[in-house]
Amino acid sequence: MIMIVTLFSALAVTLPGLGSSSPNIETILNSAMAEVTIDPKQEYECLLYRLEDKLDRLEGRMKKLDDQLDPDKSEGPSGTTGDQYAFSAYISDTYVSGRTNGGLKFSSVISNVGEAYNEHTGVFTSKADGVYVFNYQGVTYSYSKSCYLTLFHNNATVVSSYSYAAYGRLTFGNSAVIEMNKEDVVHVAITGSSSCYLYGGVLSTFNGYKI
Known part of the structure; x- marks a missing residue:
């Protein structure tokens, strides 16, 4: 105009x-x-x-x-991992000999989606509030008279498993569903055992994921 x-x-x-x-x-x-x-x-x-x-x-x-x-x-898998967290690892050493107690290091990582599992310490640290599933298993070998494996959430016992055999070579383990807050930790340790001998490699594993 x-x-x-x-x-x-x-x-x-x-x-x-x-x-x-x-x-x-x-x-x-x-x-x-x-x-x-x-x-x-x-x-x-x-x-x-x-x-x-x-x-x-x-x-x-x-x-x-x-x-x-x-x-x-983040909205699920639309990004790299979103809020998905999952891992699977096993003990690198061929044997874990004569341990009486202490945390286990499952240092060979198969997968570690979300990078919440630390293979150097054997500890999973939650990066988000939610419900998580964990399971572990071990295989004893000769000379392992008795062996306790325990899953810890922070410093509290969640579940345990026990093996006793004069000649070893038994597979045992346990699993649990845990409601976790951000920064909570979970790990597996030998507890209350006088002579725990474990096979390493893919026979002794630790796994977890967020539902």
Whole structure:
């Protein structure tokens, strides 16, 4: 509209006789200006709609970015792992000989989704509140008269398993479903045993995952 007004003014200045010599031209220009004139109310509503649409898009992008930066808000497997946590590991040594007590290090990792299991300490640390499933098993060998294996949540006993045989070579273990808070820890240890001999390798394992 501004451009048309400017054009009309320029014509009026440069051609002062235009109106008198051609009375129909002024009428045609006025008619054309009326056709392209935008109702201010409609123009405002159109602008408001566009601003609201851009604001909605911006809010959506900000929420997506916030979810990506905060792993606890991540939407499952859409990211790298989301809030999925799972691991499986076994004892690297061929034998665990004559241990009476202490934590076991399942230092050979098969999988560690979410990187919550520490193969150097044998400890799983929860990175998110939730319900987790854990299981472990061991295989005794000769000279292992008795052996206790215990699953600990923080410092509390959850479940234990026991093996006794004069000639060893028994498979034993246990499992548990634990409701955990963020930063809680779980590990397996030999407890209350006078002579616990275990086969290592894939025979003695520790596994866990978040439901």
